[in-house]
Amino acid sequence: MGNHVVRSAGTTKKATGPKSGSSVAQTKPPISRSSSGADIQNTSHTQFLPIDxxxxxxTEISxxxxxxNGITQFxxxxxxxxxxxxxxxxxxxxxxxxxxxxxxxxxxxxFKHQAEKFLAIMNDQTVLENYVKMxxxxxxxxxxxxxxxxxxxxVSYRLAMSGNRGVSCTQILNTVSAVVNACFHGKDTLSVSFVSNWLWQNCQRIVHGMHKYVIHILTTAYRSGKSLMSSEQSGPHLVPSTPVLDQPDNATFSETLLSISHVxxxxxxLPYCYTKTEEDPHKDGIQALITKMSGTVCLRHWTPLYNSDQHGAAANRFLHHVLGYKGPTLIFIRGVNDTEDRNHYPTYCICSAAEWRESHLYWGNEDSMVIELLPNYRVVQKGSKLLYxxxxxxxxxxxxxxxxDPRSPCVAIDQSFHEVNFAGVPYRISSLEVWGCGDSKSRERQLEIKKWQVKEAEKQRVVKLSTSEWLDHPDRYLLELAGRPSYNNSSS
Incomplete structure (x- = not known):
């Protein structure tokens, strides 16, 4: 009745009952492999046609x-x-x-077996570990x-910048060295598992663009025929994979702290709320799924809001340019002293996914972060209620x-916005920048609020008084005491 299993001599055979009623024992044929692996004899065949x-x-080109009779590295x-x-x-x-x-x-x-096995990995942490192994x-x-x-x-940086033609960064070596120094701490070698776990904790999507590029090549290169990707015309078009920096009026503004390598x-x-636009709510489920799988997402435009060198280093200037911006923001702070190298001045980034506001309590959602950029790159803290x-x-x-910890914050800027403490060590503030990571509507709403505030201030500045109101106005008596009794000659 039904299926049964027969075991003998250390082997397992599964007998199934076909429609004819006869019992046929099925065994899996062994796989024979030569030293080169060129001939694998197996009844199963590749189902992934692009790789096949x-x-x-x-093989034909080699x-x-x-x-x-195989595929060479060249x-x-x-x-x-x-x-x-x-x-x-x-x-x-x-x-x-x-x-x-x-x-x-x-x-x-x-090659087919290994390529399919490589492409079948879906876990992001496993993908990261594989590239560290490479x-x-x-x-x-x-x-x-x-x-x-x-x-x-x-390699990851060059692939990310290949979609940004003509963009270069003079700070890339310092940026990469900050990551390497923070990970190794002066050691000569580390295990692959340790390095992959460290990258997962501090910059977990560092190989996403590289892996997406490899997948694209392996699955679409056959469409170009036997030339594959060797010709310039058949090279894939890479879209920019980093947020776009909106250039301010002053060309030197964006060169103070925020370099393209740090972006x-x-x-x-950073969480996706800082770098990617939200999904269109009007798209149905199928369209949203196609957009997500194709990777065609719109990147954020980071807009400069405040720069201490241009707008002045003061609390009121910071509040004027930052408050009212309803979107994620990044604050870049560079400390300076007389003993350290300029290229290694401590630089921190405070990330707020919510609008800045004044309060005597700590606030912020789960996407709030404190990141050290230089001299070592690392995520210092993240979570809710980090900002004050x-x-x-x-x-x-x-x-x-x-x-x-309110008693020992990672970053503390004084009320004059001239000094900062990084992990309890005091520094003078060399530069302070704020970039808005919201959509264009966030910046437009902030500018509209500023225009309204300017108009209201102008209205309050010009006060029209009638003759009867002026006779009883306190300013009239002050002018008379100052020697101007006939200040208003309209009655004559």
Whole structure:
């Protein structure tokens, strides 16, 4: 009755009853593999047609150019990643090490199996760990050096900037060194698991753009025929993967603190409310799903709101330019003293996902963060009730603060906005910037409020008085005491 299992001699056979009523024992055929992995005999065949077609084209090219019955590293790099040879070599070496073949090339079936296995990974943390393994220096892919992490970050940065033609950053080396120094703390090697966990805690989306690019190449390169990606015309068009910086009127304004390399790094760290626009509520479920899977999302425009060098370093100037902006904001603070190198001045970023307001209590939602940018890049604290701003309420600390412990905040700016404490160490404020990360409507509403406030101030400044009101006005008596008894000659 029904299915039954027969066990004998250490083997397991499953007998099924077909429609004819006969019992047929089914066994899985063994897989035989040669030293090169070029011939894997198995009854199952590849169902992922893009990888199957790509493997056939690469095999034909390797056979023609190098007389090899498989896929070589040179062909893999030349025809798939001609503009990113470092990434090509690392990816091919990773696939080769995972296959455990003894030859220098990969067989067609082995390449298909390893590529499909690589693309089938859906867990973001596992994807991050795989890319850290790629840039490890030993064959076991168990340890990584500071130079390996630096190369990983540079490849990720170049891919992110390839969609921003003509954009360069002079601070990229300092930015990358800040990440490497914070992770290694002077050690020569670290385990792959430790480095991947550290990146996951401090910049978890650092390889998202790189992985998306690799997936795009492996799944669409076959469409270009046997030329694949080797020709300039067939290269993929990369959209910008970092928020767009709106340039202010003063060209030197955006060069004070916020560099494009820091924007790239923050985009891999901050919650999506700082970097991506909200989904269109008018889109139905299918359209929203297609947009999400295709990756065609609109990036935020970061707008400059306040700069201490241009607008003045004072609490009232900060409040005037920041309050009323209904959107996420980033505050960049650089401390300075006479003993440290200018390129290593401590720089912190206070991230607020809600509108700034004055209060004697700490506030903020779960997307609030405090990040150290220099000299070491790390997420200091994140969570709710991290932010504090008070310039008018007496009996409570004055100034701007950020931190989970009110008695010992991570960042504390005094009421004059001239000094700052980073983790209890005092510094003079060299520069202070505020960038708005909301949509265009947030900035428009803030400007409208400012215009209304200016109009109201003008109305209060010009007061029209009649003759009878002036005769009883207190200012008339003050003018008379000052020697101007005939100040108003309208009666004559």
């Amino acid at each position: 077609r790509l493997a056939k084209i690469l 056979q023609k150019e190098e007389a090899v 062909v893999f790099q030349k025809y798939l990643f001609p503009h990113h040879p470092e990434l090509a070599d690392r990816l091919f070496s990773h696939l080769h090490a995972s296959s455990k073949v003894t030859t220098t090339y990969l067989g067609q079936s082995v 840039f490890s220096e030993n064959k076991e892919e168990s340890e990584i050096t500071p130079d390996g992490l630096r190369k990983l970050l540079m 790239w790094l923050l985009a891999a760290t 701003l008070n310039t008018s309420i007496r009996g409570y600390p004055q100034g701007l603060r950020a931190g989970a």
